[in-house]
Amino acid sequence: xxxxxxxxxxxxxxxxxxxxxxxxxxxxxxxxxxxxxxxxxxxxxxxxxxxxxxxxxxxxxxxxxxxxxxxxxxxxxxxxxxxxxxxxxxxxxxxxxxxxxxxxxxxxxxxxxxxxxxxxxxxxxxxxxxxxxxxxxxxxxxxxxxxxxxxxxxxxxxxxxxxxxxxxxxxxxxxxxxxxxxxxxxxxxxxxxxxxxxxxxxxxxxxxxxxxxxxxxxxxxxxxxxxxxxxxxxxxxxxxxxxxxxxxxxxxxxxxxxxxxxxxxxxxxxxxxxxxxxxxxxxxxxxxxxxxxxxxxxxxxxxxxxxxxxxxxxxxxxxxxxxxxxxxxxxxxxxxxxxxxxxxxxxxxxxxxxxxxxxxxxxxxxxxxxxxxxxxxxxxxxxxxxxxxxxxxxxxxxxxxxxxxxxxxxxxxxxxxxxxxxxxxxxxxxxxxxxxxxxxxxxxxxxxxxxxxxxxxxx
Amino acid sequence: xxxxxxxxxxxxxxxxxxxxxxxxxxxxxxxxxxxxxxxxxxxxxxxxxxxxxxxxxxxxxxxxxxxxxxxxxxxxxxxxxxxxxxxxxxxxxxxxxxxxxxxxxxxxxxxxxxxxxxxxxxxxxxxxxxxxxxxxxxxxxxxxxxxxxxxxxxxxxxxxxxxxxxxxxxxxxxxxxxxxxxxxxxxxxxxxxxxxxxxxxxxxxxxxxxxxxxxxxxxxxxxxxxxxxxxxxxxxxxxxxxxxxxxxxxx
Numbered sequence: 072x073x074x075x076x077x078x079x080x081x082x083x084x085x086x087x088x089x090x091x092x093x094x095x096x097x098x099x100x101x102x103x104x105x106x107x108x109x110x111x112x113x114x115x116x117x118x119x120x121x122x123x124x125x126x127x128x129x130x131x132x133x134x135x136x137x138x139x140x141x142x143x144x145x146x147x148x149x150x151x152x153x154x155x156x157x158x159x160x161x162x163x164x165x166x167x168x169x170x171x172x173x174x175x176x177x178x179x180x181x182x183x184x185x186x187x188x189x190x191x192x193x194x195x196x197x198x199x200x201x202x203x204x205x206x207x208x209x210x211x212x213x214x215x216x217x218x219x220x221x222x223x224x225x226x227x228x229x230x231x232x233x234x235x236x237x238x239x240x241x242x243x244x245x246x247x248x249x250x251x252x253x254x255x256x257x258x259x260x261x262x263x264x265x266x267x268x269x270x271x272x273x274x275x276x277x278x279x280x281x282x283x284x285x286x287x288x289x290x291x292x293x294x295x296x297x298x299x300x301x302x303x304x305x306x307x308x309x310x311x312x313x314x315x316x317x318x319x320x321x322x323x324x325x326x327x328x329x330x331x332x333x334x335x336x337x338x339x340x341x342x343x344x345x346x347x348x349x350x351x352x353x354x355x356x357x358x359x360x361x362x363x364x365x366x367x368x369x370x371x372x373x374x375x376x377x378x379x380x381x382x383x384x385x386x387x388x389x390x391x392x393x394x395x396x397x398x399x400x401x402x403x404x405x406x407x408x409x410x411x412x413x414x415x416x417x418x419x420x421x422x423x424x425x426x427x428x429x430x431x432x433x434x435x436x437x438x439x440x441x442x443x444x445x446x447x448x449x450x451x452x453x454x455x456x457x458x459x460x461x462x463x464x465x466x467x468x469x470x471x472x473x474x475x476x477x478x479x480x481x482x483x484x485x486x487x488x489x490x491x492x493x494x495x496x497x498x499x500x501x502x503x504x505x506x507x508x509x510x511x512x513x514x515x516x517x518x519x520x521x522x523x524x525x526x527x528x529x530x
Numbered sequence: 531x532x533x534x535x536x537x538x539x540x541x542x543x544x545x546x547x548x549x550x551x552x553x554x555x556x557x558x559x560x561x562x563x564x565x566x567x568x569x570x571x572x573x574x575x576x577x578x579x580x581x582x583x584x585x586x587x588x589x590x591x592x593x594x595x596x597x598x599x600x601x602x603x604x605x606x607x608x609x610x611x612x613x614x615x616x617x618x619x620x621x622x623x624x625x626x627x628x629x630x631x632x633x634x635x636x637x638x639x640x641x642x643x644x645x646x647x648x649x650x651x652x653x654x655x656x657x658x659x660x661x662x663x664x665x666x667x668x669x670x671x672x673x674x675x676x677x678x679x680x681x682x683x684x685x686x687x688x689x690x691x692x693x694x695x696x697x698x699x700x701x702x703x704x705x706x707x708x709x710x711x712x713x714x715x716x717x718x719x720x721x722x723x724x725x726x727x728x729x730x731x732x733x734x735x736x737x738x739x740x741x742x743x744x745x746x747x748x749x750x751x752x753x754x755x756x757x758x759x760x761x762x763x764x765x766x767x768x769x770x771x772x773x774x775x776x777x778x779x780x781x
Contacts, residue, residue: 080717087719097727101702108675117678386676388706392723425717427710427724428578429663434676447578454580467581474539474571475587484543504715508722509753512544519542519549523565 078421083393096228097391103224104385106334107435114326124323125439128376131281131314132366138281138314139357145284149346151353159189162358166191166273166306167198169354173304175200175270181288181295182206183275184222184379185308185358187401188414191273202273203265205294207258214241220395222402223332223381228394262294272298274344276309277378278324279355282317285345286355289328289338296342306354307344311362312375324378327437331380365413370448374409376438383432383442389425398422405432409445412453420458423449481520488514533561534599536633538609539571541745548745551768552605552636558772559644566595574612578711582616589619589626597625601643602633605768607665607743610635614669635669636768637743641684646691653773654694658737659686660728660751661704662744671743675704685743685767692770698735705731709750725754732762739763741770 087093111117131138143153156162162185170178178195180186180202192202192213204213208225212218214237219225226234235249244257274295278287286307288295299305315324321341329335347353365371384390384404395403400411400419405426411419423446432442453459473483490497491514499506533556537549549565556563572592573585592613596602604610613633619626640646661683665671672683689695708714708724715721729751732740740755742748745766752764 080719083717084719087723090723093723111678114678388708388724389717389720392720392727393717424580424713425720427663427706427708427713427721429706429710430667431663431674431676431704431706434667434674450578450580451582455583459580463579464581467576467579467584471576471581471584471587474573474576475591477568477570477591480539480570484539488543504718505753507718508757509725509750510756511753512749514544515546517546519537519546520565520567522546522550523553524567527565 077399079393079397079399079425080421082397082399083389083425086394086397087392093392095230096394099227100385100391103333104382104435107331107382107385108334110330110334110336114330120323120327121437121439124327124378124437125376127315127320127323128438129373131316132312132372132375134316135311135314135366138316139311141281142279142284142314143357145282146355147284149284151284151347151355154354154356156356156358156360158360159358162189162308162356162360163191163194165356166308167195167200169304169306169352170195170200170271171198173271173352175304177201177203177265177269178271178273179203179205179265179269179294179298179302180273181275181290181298182209182225183273183308184401185275185310185360186273187219189308189358189360191308203262203269205262205265205292205298206290207255207262207292207294210258210262211237214238218396218401220403221381221384222379228396266297266301269298269302271304271306272302273306273308274299276307276313276355277328278315278321279309279313280316280318280321281314283345285318285343287321287325288342288344289325289340290342291335291339293340296340299344300348303350304352304354305344305347306356308356308358311357311359312377328378328380331382331435331437361413365410368413370452371409371413371445373440374406374413374442374445376440377406377410378438380437382435382437386431386435387426388429388431389427393425398425405442405446406440409440409442409449412449416453416456416458420453423447423453481518484518485521488516488518492516531561532598532600533563534596534602535563535565536569536572536596536602536604536609536613537565538604538606538745540749541605544749545745545766548605548766548768551766551772552603555636555768555772556603558650559640559646561644564599569595572609572612573616574609575711577612577616585616586619589617590622592617593619593622593625593629596629596633597622600632601639602629603636603639604633605636605743605766606745607635607662607669607671608746611664611668635665635671635743637665637685637688638669638671640771641687646688649688649691649771651691651771651773652693653770656696656698656736656738657689657770658698658700658732658735658740659683659689660707660732660740660742660747661685662742662747663704663706665743666704672704688771689741689767692773695770698732698737700731700735702728702731707747707751709747711746714750721750722754725750729754729758729760729762733760737762739765739770741765741767743767
């Protein structure tokens with residue numbers, strides 16, 4: 072995805088130009104949140120499950136070095152070829168080299184947020200390799216030449232009519248047909264052909280088990296399996312934080328993942344990949360890309376517990392009303408806002424401020440990441456590191472000066488209220504973003520402290 | 531029991547009636563209340579904007595004003611949460627710690643410290659309760675809908691003691707109103723949209739008055755309601771809990 076210069080507020084402002092669409096987007100995602108609530112309530116030990124998952128991840132992150140080596144050893148014993156990539160560029164180079172070695176010109180890819188983060192698709196295309204995203208939602212945004220707007224529901228920002236038009240243009244479906252079942256069947260036919268033609272398949276990884284060297288990939292469409300089983304080369308790309316210590320821990324994570332993500336008891340497919348089949352090459356690319364750095368930031372370490380369920384996005388009142396693209400990062404929403412500044416503080420300095428700190432995200436999170444507290448902490452870091460406007464800093468200093476001196480504060484308050492009453496136009500104008508769609512509070516003649524001084528004896 | 535009354539700056543300046551209601555309510559319930567005149571702001575506007583490092587003077591001032599009280603009580607969940615989470619002073623850390631442990635938002639002070647079981651108040655009206663996020667999720671004033679856990683609500687518990695109050699149900703019991711401090715101007719479009727949606731939920735269910743534990747959220751929703759000429763009023767919960775009964779009014 073291309074870096075954008077516009078910040079979250081500007082992009083959100085644009086998204087809000089079409090209010091009925093904002094309503095639709097909000098209600099669609101709220102429906103997913105409500106579905107998550109209903110299914111969570113069917114598990115009496117839900118909160119205990121979250122605690123357990125959080126503890127397992129804490130252990131995995133605390134011993135990441137050892138678990139990664141154990142995983143590598145087990146995976147190699149299973150016959151996989153393991154690669155290590157320090158950053159996105161190295162990841163892309165490794166994948167390209169594997170594909171070039173096999174003369175691959177056309178390949179399929181199931182959903183992988185990591186490859187989005189690394190901008191793999193444009194890199195491969197620049198090297199003459201055609202990539203077909205096989206997750207239906209991802210294929211839709213790929214046809215639309217857009218990045219995904221949600222990590223679980225990549226095309227949630229698109230209406231079925233828009234998808235009908237896209238399919239008409241690219242897949243030759245009849246114009247004006249927006250029947251979801253019909254369009255899905257058309258996509259199925261189209262993708263079936265791609266699966267058969269592909270020389271290689273890339274999949275993401277949901278969980279990598281250190282104990283066994285196996286990987287678990289969760290999909291609802293079976294597209295990861297279809298790709299990996301048909302192609303002669305399977306490349307699994309994963310961030311190093313996907314490690315879990317033991318296979319039995321899947322019993323915790325698989326119960327939480329789909330329930331948190333979409334309100335389903337489990338994904339339709341939870342596929343275990345352990346060994347390459349006869350004649351197939353299985354590559355596993357372990358990618359750092361800033362994760363070690365984040366691991367070293369004590370305040371933000373827990374963000375690496377994320378299992379990419381998207382529950383924080385569905386519940387986020389800001390995400391629902393600003394859309395995934397307003398976060399201009401592969402991972403949107405609250406979790407994206409605490410992960411992105413680690414990748415680039417300058418480009419993503421706006422994201423931790425795109426929140427009211429309401430805290431809903433932290434409390435739906437199945438691995439209990441303190442997301443809203445990390446948003447607060449990122450704000451402190453970003454200001455200290457100088458990624459904030461000088462006007463804002465100057466304003467904050469003036470404000471601090473006034474609020475640090477009771478006499479100045481009282482005088483300023485009294486004068487401010489008088490100005491508001493005498494010259495309402497001074498504040499009720501277009502320069503004031505509050506006033507654009509809201510009335511200012513009516514300034515009283517007397518502050519509470521003035522009232523108290525006069526009345527305290529009589530109360 | 532000596533209670534220090536903490537009236538956040540914007541309540542002091544724009545909503546004196548909320549300070550008055552809080553003071554009268556606490557006195558009615560038998561507390562000895564004082565309002566330290568030297569207080570200004572808790573420092574939250576700076577801290578939430580990423581300038582926590584500028585709040586030292588506000589912190590020292592807060593400690594100077596409130597160190598001597600048995601309890602500190604304020605009609606704002608958000609400001610109280612800020613003090614609880616962030617009040618520090620290397621020069622007066624024991625006092626800062628005492629304040630962090632002894633500061634209460636008004637409704638939790640009533641239910642948990644004073645253990646109020648009845649109130650001499652009457653307010654015949656359809657009321658929508660806005661559960662402000664910092665109070666609810668931060669201070670635990672009410673159970674949050676995200677958790678699989680038994681529901682409770684301290685503000686609701688108190689409103690149910692007021693004769694005549696009819697609480698209206700909401701489609702989204704605890705969604706954020708979009709105020710969010712400087713967010714309300716920095717992210718004006720989303721902030722207003724969130725506020726409009728929150729207000730619409732109350733209006734749809736027939737609320738005549740929207741109440742809550744935070745004036746900041748109420749100020750934001752009031753601004754939207756007034757622009758819409760909606761006719762729905764906004765009142766802080768202290769104002770409702772402090773409403774006199776007919777008997778008191780006549781005496």
